Each structure stands twice: as structure tokens, then as C-alpha cells.
Amino acid sequence: MVVATRSVQRTGVPSPRSPQRPSAGSTQRAPAWFRPDIEGLRAVAVLLVVLYHAGVPGIPGGFVGVDVFFVISGFLITQLLLRELARSGEISIPGFYARRFVRLLPAASVVLVATLVAAWVWMPPVRFRGIAVDALFTVGYAMNYRLAVEGTDYLASAQTPSPLQHFWSLAVEEQFYVVWPLLIGVIGLIWGRTRGRRRRRHSAQHRRTVVPHRLVAILGAVIVVSFALSIWQTAASAPWAYFGAHTRAWELAVGALVAVLAPRLPDVPVLYVVVGLVGLGCVVVAAVRFDAGTPFPGSAAALPVLGTAAVIATGHLRPLPVLRLPGLEHIGRVSYSWYLWHWPVLIIGPHALGVEPALGWNLALAAFALLLAALTLVAVENPVRHRGVFKVSSWRGLGLGVGLSAYTAVVGVVAMTVPLRQLPVGENAVEVNVAGSDGEVAGSDASRALGELIAASAATTTVPANLTPSLVDAPRDSPPIYPDTCHRSIADVGIKTPCLYGDPAGTATIVLYGDSHAGHWFDALDAIAKQRKLRLAVVTKSSCTAASVRVYEPTLKREYVECRQFQEAATEYIATLDPVLVVMSSSGAGGRVASVADSGQDQAWANGWAAAVRTAAATGARVVVIEDTPWPKGDVPECLSANAAAIGACASSPEQAIRVPTRRRMVAAAVATAGATVIDPTPWLCTPKVCPPVVGNLLVYRDGSHLTTAYSAALAPVLAEKLP
Template sequence: MRLTNADRTATPSSAARITEPTATADGQPKAASARPSHWRPDIEGLRAVAVGAVIAAHIGFFYSEGGFIGVDVFFVISGFLITSLLLREIDRTGRVSIAGFYARRAVRLLPAAAVVLLATLIASWIWLPRTRLGDIATDAATAALNVVNVRLAMEGTEYLNADVEPSPLQHFWSLAVEEQFYLAWPLMLLAIALVARRIWGGRFARRGHLHRRRASAIALVLVLIAAGSLLLSVTQTGPDPVWSYFGIHTRAWELAAGALVAVAAARLGRVPRPLAAMASWAGLALIVASVFVIDERTPFPGYAAVLPVAGTALVIAAGCAPHRFGATAVLGLAPLQYIGKISYGLYLWHWPLIMIGPRILGLESPRLRDYILLMGIAFLLTIATFYLVENPIRTRKPLVQVPSRALAMGGGLITAALAVSLLASVQPMPTTDNEDAVEITGDETTVWDLLGEASDVDTVPANLTPSLEDAALDAPSIAAVDGCQTSRDSVEVKSECWYGDPDGEKTIVLFGDSHAAQWFPALNQLAEASGWRLLAMSKANCSVADVTEIDNKLEREYTECPEWKEGVFDLLEEIRPDAVVTTAYDDKEVVADDPDQAWIDGWVDSVERLQDVADEVYYIADNPDFTVDPPSCLAENPDDATECVGQLDESVFKPDRREDLIEAVGETGATVIDPIPWVCDMEQGTCPVVVGNILMYRDSNHFSARFAAELAPQLASAIPLEAASPEDDGGEAAESE
């Protein structure tokens, strides 16, 4: 799901006014009641179209998958309106009041944002699993500081967090992008204005000469910004899609496009009326087409973002020239005007309602009709926020007329948001009176002694290891600490990741994705005890099977995966290991006419290829895959842990295909290992999540590293590595003498 943002500078109807000196930074007049001159209902209507498209995409409305382009529409609108106001200020005073600019934005944007941040934190505290509260609190803090897009980009590239649900505050990313742009843009305009006045503004300069030269200089700077940013968007979206989606470096050109329209507004006003009308309709058609042509698999922003950006720029540019019979005939309709007026608040509220609303209503599998109901609630909250918070504060003269007061208010709201975020982040898990569980020592008490009773555990033990707070971080060291798991966007073969016995004469290789890496704690114990070297080769979400995959994070064909695998096979050709252990997550999106058969055939081909370079090949079938996140479920049910126990027939992904795969790989001569009997109660048909004092899973489909280490005895029985015997070596040497 793309997370996009309706323009956070979305303003009431007066937002489209760009010529009144008393307008705010977002184009709003000091008085909300009077409609100003030079009214731009087309821009207000565009706001409604954009926020409607975003909401439609997020709730899964019919055929609106590309509605996330609404954020691009708002970027262009914001670039146009803000730059228009700054240019007017320069024309009037010869400079830009930086304090005044940020004061107006603080008055307009921060009150509603602070209300939503606070409400979302409280709702998360009450209704979401406590395991998520710390991350959401961090999201709130970074949102208040306008850097949440950076956090999301970093988290999005972190494979250990692949199983985490989207944050209810994730939609603040585009507010951060815009504010980052506006940290620099007013300063650049001020610098250009001062330099232009010094060079072309002498006493004897021709009338209008300074204005034309200054406008040309501003346009040149914008062209350079737009060209550089668009180039990065096109070239980086493929190899680095997460940073490209959330980053200012690939989005600045969209704001610059709107700003360029503002610079050219006077010239655009002379466009013939019929041409302007046709351009407005063409622009609106491009925006609407974007919603249906672009989808989740489209590399974005990249080239694809040109479509909605160009469409928005066309509509706004056409509106600079007076004309009739243009797209305003639709965009100017009263319902669209009202939605456009409240679009900022509507965007702020809609995503938290989508993320938290189903839990509030007790809906486990919400449908479209449920989301429509939630959007109705979001609409009511938006109206309340607009009339009780936004409008009263932005029209309050002591704040509007005295920048220092507005900045102080803004600083206070940011400080308050940070304080509440900090308070939420340090909240402990709910305490219970639960007793300690039997501690698994690996000697006196083992996992296997308690597995038969694990499905009937009622309470989460007080000595649970890892704790629910730390569960998500309990990943194997090769991924979490050592950096030996190759990331999605990399094809690097990390040939230096050796473990086990460094002096061992025999070599075993662990090869696969994160479901292979999770076996590292057990396999490393086995290698050390047997005197074997262990080479760990894993890559995020990359299956060893010879198939074409779609990566769920990159949202495109995972081309880096086969390239990395070829590098691994080349390395294996060189080292000729004695054994290879391989596995992968079964839930992959395979591109083929018959994906299931392609998956089986791809595994057979890869296993046979491994047999060409290794003496023994061990294939570990996939482990259970839960429909819920066990740590979160346990946090919600600390006194009824049985709620989190999985049913065996529901916890195995595509069981029929799995059996066919096991049979096909076994026919190659490779050794097949099925771990299900090690982690599930076959008699009861259940898969527990807590055994003794150990949390078995760190998310819905990965073992915790602590539990994986306890699988070493079972793995040793399935992979009998021959240990070196010093006595035998000595005896053989004596006989030879």
C-alpha cells in the first residue's frame, strides 16, 4: 500500500487566493468569511480530487489503486501557492520576511497536526499492541520535527522490520518533504532578490527591468532544481525505491514545477482563452488517468510521476488565463470546494482511522464498507478540527500579526508533541502477576520436554526470553549485528562472513533468505562442535529457487536476487563446500503462468545446481507462518496466551504445494528436513508460540534467535556433520611411520 499525503498546506477556500497582500503563507486571507478577488476555485477543486484519490486508494476503493498520486498533485499546488505569495512579497518589499513566512506556516499547519498526533498516540496507547507503542512514539517525535520521511526511508530499507504494520502516523512523510523544501526555498528567494536588486536595481534602471531579470534568475534556479531532482527520481527509483519514494531529493522537482508556474503566471495570463480551457481539461484528464494507469507495481516516483505532475501544472497554468468552459466547471462544484477547503485536516485524520479504527470497532477483517464508515468518522473529526482548531487559530490577530508569537506557539506545540512522544516511548509493558516459567537450560530442561504442553500455556511468563519489548530485535547476529545479510538493493556477495571453527578443514554453507539466516544460531553451534567452517550467505527476501520474483517492498521484479545468486554460485564453484544448507520463505510472488509449479521446478533446478558444487545438500522446508504477530498478540493477551496459538492447518503456507516440493527435492537426492514436528504439536494440530520461558517467534514467520539456538540438537540429528578426531589422526600417523 502506498502511503501518500494530501497537501499538508491544504487550506480553506481562501487558500486559492494568491493576490491579496494580507493572505497567509498558504494563500489564506486573515478573514475567512470574505471570498477574495482573483479566486481560484480550480485549485480548491484540485485539492478535493487529490485528497479523494488518496483516500480511495488507501481504503481499496474500486479501480483506484493509483490514487496515491494525490500527494504529487498537492506538491505542485503547494509549490505554486507558496511561491506566488513569496514573489508578491518580493515585488512589494524587495525581500522576504523569513520569520513571517515560518510564523504563518506554524499558525496554519501545526495546531491541527498537533491535535492529530496527540489523538493518534492516545488511540495507539489504548487499542494497539503495546509492543508497537515505542515505534509509534518515535514516529510522532520525528513527525513533529518534520523528519519522519527520513525515518520511514531508513525503516523501509531495514529487512528486520519487514513484518511490521504501517505506522498510523506514516502519512506525515509528505509534510516533512514539503517543510524540508521550504527550509531552503525562501532563503534562496531572498538571496536572489538581494543579489538582483544590487545588480539590476540601480536608480537609473529601466522600469520593469529588475522584475524581469529577477524572475529570470528565479526561473533558472528552479529549472536547475527540477532537472536535478527529476534526474535523481528517474535514475534512483529502480535501485533505491524506498528512499526515492520518501526522499526530498526525488520530490523537490514536483514542488519546483508548481513554483515555475508561479514565476510564469503573468505570461500565462496572456494565453488565448480557448487554448487555456483545453489545457485545463487536458490536465485534469492526465490526473484522473494517473489514478487508473499507475498502480502499486509502478516504479514510483520515477518517470511515472511526470503524468500527475504535468496534469496539475497544466490545470494551474491554464487557470492563470481567464477563460470559460474549462475544467473549473467540474472543479468549481460546491461539494468539491468544501472538501478542498478542509482537505488538510481530512488527510491528517484519514490514515489513523484506517490503521486504528478497525481495532476500535472490533473488526478483525474490515471490508470496504467498514472503511467507508471510518472515513465518515474522519470527515466529522475533520469538520470539528477545522472549526474548533484550525480556523480560530489561523484568524487570531495576535498570532497572525506578530510573528514572534506565532513562532512561540509553534515551538510550544512541537515541544508538547515531543514530550508526549517521550512519555509514550518509555511506557513499560502491562504488568501481570504471572509467575516465572520453567527455564530452558539445554541440559536439564529442553524445548522437547515442554513442547507437548506449550499449546496449553495460559499466561505469558514473567521471565519470557526475549521479552515482548525486545522480540523484534532478537534476530540472528549475521543480520542484526554483523552485517552479513545482503540488503534488497545490493548484489554484494559477502564472502568474508565465516563462522563455526575458523581452523576447520571442512566447509558448510548456509544459503538463502532471512528464513535461512534464522537457522544460523543452531547451525553455527553445530559447526563449532564438529570443527567445520561455516559460511553464511543470505540476502533479504531472496529465494534460492530459480524463479522470477516480485519483491513486496521494491514493488517490482526482484532483479537483484538472481544477480546475487549468480555471484554466490560462482563463489561456491571456487570453494567447493562439503555441504550446503538452504531454505527460503515459501510466501513469494512468483511470475509465471503456473506459479506453484514454477516454484517447485525452480527449487529442483537450484538444488541440482548446488549438488554440482557440494558433496551434500540439505533442504529445510519452511516453518509455520502465523496470521498474527505472536509478540503483539501476547502483549494483548498476557493472561490468555492460548489466543495466540496457531492451528497447524492454518499455519503452513500452501500445504499441498509444500508436500509436492518436499517430494520433488527429495527425488534429486538432496536431504530434506521438515522442521514442523520440531515446533508444532502434531497430535493436537497446534503450533505454540511460547515454550517454557522462551518466545518462539520474533514476528509472524521468523524464529527468535533465542529459540533458534535451542533447535541445535534437532538440527544435529538431521545434519550429521563428521567431527574431526585428533586421536584418530594421531593413530593413523603412528601406523604410517
């Protein structure tokens, strides 16, 4: 497809992502439009991203390097398209995508395949199929939407980052460029027809003025709408704002606008240098002052975006000397490959080396990724993009792109079906009996028997052959309240009713109320409710505490107003049930009460829990508060799959496993004073010295904090002893 009056078959226009320049030892001259200062700016962007990901202190906002890349890409792509339109009066759509494919896909394909191979060899086996799925989303330039969905899924958002996660930014760019060249081409087509009808004499001059003028209006609209969406979406759902193309389009459009307007700026040397320095300073300030708690992108993104735009615009005639330093130019030249390599190396490297991630190791791995980037530039990128066969016809470049994408997709599909690395397994472990032979919950000696089993399991060294659930199945092991949508997600506001379990014919009701750490008690309470012939009503929501407090949600990067609305609805609903017992529990990981100083956080939580207990007790029900379960070191299935013959590496001590102990004690005292029965589940998961990740044949945790359904059900006997 050519959006113009005639086609352009040659694809010799340099790539927008990294303009053609002489290779080492070459006598080829750089084109007149080549901007060394932009090469230096690319170096600044990639350094910010890599050092931020490596954990270098002092740049907690290094993620803004991606925003710098977006502006640069918008500028370079638009500059290329306008140059083509001015030269020939048309935009060759096949030629455009051929250049993109030839420039981007060879290196990306190498990194994708290498990452899959390295992940199979070194990553925890339970992670591999998820990484293979990530590869397929990456091939389809949809990784950003996969991450947006996972970011709003409370359970998925807690998982270890994927080694292919960073491909989200490339997906955003390509989604923008599905539309952008077509739009410019259509404008050129309309102009061409107008010129033909009116037979303008000064067609070249007209081409240089009319099309850009129309683009300014369109770009202005894109910037205003997308920026407004970014502000709104950041407040509504930070993951969708961060990864969405609709909230990032304005950043690329700002770069495009600079490409249109910069050649028309008057030459004011001193002013340009000052504005350029201020722009670069804005990027640095954002990198230093922003952090993970900054609502982003939103309005905050304007600082690095407009700063980058100022550097590029003023550098058109007065480039900043600091950006032309040889070292920055060299880094800028390999910035694309370094960006591709650095994240998989940082994620997989510690597993390959058998070390814990630390600053020193991360810097060494980042340097290794830089070496891989240099090799990729020399051995893959330059040979392919400078190969004459792809400059003769755009269709050959398209064929290369389709072939590489198909090959990588096939590799991803095959990776999803290949057997996982064989894990060493031990003998069958003793099976934990949930109920007696009569099917009822076991008797009063359950606590003693469980304690003996935990103590014996602490000495286990190898994953048992009859582990339940298996490590592969564990991430999908969740109680029925999740598929039934009775457990509400972060985005949900209202409760779902009736959501009754236990004995449907029961004459009285007990209530399970709280967040996902209340939800993981469902299987135990369901067994107890059936035994006692009671209905069980489930009122739970992800990351929404049962305490009467206004909480800050780090995933959303704002006050969790959906939780407050849910709490109000839940309180009213529970009162209508006339329950005989309300069981409350929530994560004790150290969440924050919104608008309360750090010094008052513990007391605010204690007060909120006491208020919640009094509200529940006002219904006439007895109230039980189950303290939070001990936390493991990290994702347990991942850890066990990486340490299948030494599972003690995945165990923690009770001191390590209990989060914010001072707050825990204050809350327990406050709810007891308010009239609740307090249950500490720590003895059901730990000895005084260790909290084993496997008890008997049962896997204790399905992720980094939630009990498996099997272990929850196994705790029914000991929980039944404690319930009034």
C-alpha cells in the same frame, strides 16, 4: 533574517496551504486571488488518498493524491512569495516561516499528541515506543528519511505501518521550503542592487518580469535534475525514491513554475477548458491505472503531476466548473486536517473498536476522521491563524511554532520513557531445555518431547511470566549474523567472508545458504556445528532465495538484480570451501520469478530449486533443503501484546500457516529428485490442528515470519536428528 533591503514585520499574507477565505457566518470577503477551483482540486487529492488508504476498490493508485498536493503547494507558496516580492521588493524570511508555523503546527501538534495518547491506550504495547520515536522524527520534519531507511531494511519493512507514517509528505514539503524562499529572496536582493545601481525608471514593471524570468531558468534546472534523479532512484531503490525530497522536489517545482508562468498565458477559453479537463483526466487515470506494483515516482509520476499543473494553469482564467462544486469546496477547506487525522484513525481505530480492518469499518473511520478534521478547523486552525496577535509580528508566529514543536518533542521524549501498558501474564511456563546436562545437543527422543510440549502449549491462554525473549525485546532479537553484517541487506551485492561460526578449529565446513528464513536457522546449526566440531559458513541475504531463479523484489519494484549477483558470488565462494554439507532454505511466501507468466511460476520455482541443489552437490557436499517454516497470522509480538490473556487469537492452523502449498510440494519433489534431503519443520512448530505462538516459555516468532533465536536454538536437537 530578511533577504531584501528592508524588513516586513506583518504576517497578514494568507497561508499558502489553505488560502484565507471567509469563515462560516463571516462577512469578510475572500481576497481577489483566491482560487475556489484549487480548493476543489485539494478535495480531489485528499479523497484519492483517504479512499485509497481505506481500501476502496477501483482506485489502486490513489496514492497519487500526494503528488497533486505537492504541485498545489509549490504553486501556492511561490504565488505568495512572488506577490510579496512584487508588493514590497523583498521576502521576509521570518514572516514566511511564521506563516507556515501558524498555519501548519497547531493542527499537526494536536494530531500528534492525540495519536500518542490513543496509541498508548489502544495500540499493542510493544509498538508504542517506536511510535514515540516516529513522533520525534515528525517534529523534526524527517519522517520521510526514517521511512526510506526502514523501507530498505527487510525486517523493518515488514512491520505494521506507523500511525504517523503519513507525515512523510509534510516533511518533504518543508525540506523544499527551507531552500525555496531563500532562493527567491536572494534573486530579489540581487535585482534590488542592480536596480539601485542603474536607477531604472519602471521598477515595478522590472520587478514583475526580471525576477520571474530568472526563476524560470532555476525551476527548469530543478525539474530536470530532480526528475532524472527520480527515474534513476526508482530503479535503484524504490523506498528512497518514494520518500526522498531529492526525487520529489521536481513536483513542487512544477507547481512553482505554473505560479510564474500562468499569469502570462494568453486567454484562450475553449483550449483552456479542454486542457484543464485532460489534466484532471490524467490524475483520474493515474489513480485508476496505477497500483502498488507501479514503479513510482519515476517517470510514472509525470502523469498526475503534469495533469495537476494543467488544471491549475488553465484554471487561472478558466477554472473547471466541476472543481467548484460546493461539496468539493467544503472538503478542500478541511483537506489538511483530514489528511492529518485519517491515517491515525484508520490504524488505531480497529484496535480501539476490537475489530478487524475491513472496507465498511474503514469508511466509517474515514468519516469519523472527517468529523475530527471539521472540528479541528473550527476549534484550532481558524482561531489560531486568524488571531491578530500573530499578524502583528512575525516573531510571535515563530515563537508559537518553536513552542509547539518543543512541546510536541517533549511529549515524544516522555512517551519513550513512560511505562508500557501492563500486560496480563500467567504463571511461569516450563522452560524448554536446549541441551542435556552435559551441554551437548539432546538425544534421539527430542522430536517426541518437543511434540508433547507443543501440544501442551496449544492450550495455554496467557503470556507466561518467563517468556523468552520478552515481547518488548522480540523485535531486536536477531542472530549475530545481523550485527556482524554476515547476513547481507537488500542493497548489498557481494558476500562477506569468511563469516565462520561453529567450531573455529573444525576440520570440515558446513554452509548455511539462503535468505533470512535460512538465517533464522543459524542458532540451531551453530549449536550442531559446535557439537560436531565443524565450521559453519553463513551465506545469506535478505529476500534472496537460494533457488537459481531471477526474482522480482516488491520492495524495490523491479527485478532483484542484487540477488542474482549475490547468488553468483555465493556459488563461487561455497565451492572454494569444499563443504561437507550445504543447508539451504528460503521463504516460501510466494515470491515471483521475474519474466515468467503466472501459470508457470510454480514450475519455475521447482526448476530453480533443483538447479541450485545440483550446483551445491557438484562441490561434493551433501545437500539439505529445509522447507519454509509455517507463517503466523501477523506480527506475533504485536498480536500477543494486544491479546495477552487470550493468546489463542494469535495462533493459526497448519493449513493457514503453509504458504503456496502446491508450489511447496512441487519444490520438495524436485529437490528430492535432484538428490537433496528434504526436511519439513512444520511438526516442530505445529500440532496437526494448531501452530501456537508460544511453546513452553519460548516465543516462537520475533515478527511476522522469523523464528526467535531462542526457539531456533531449541530446535537444534530435532534438526540434528534429520541432518545427514
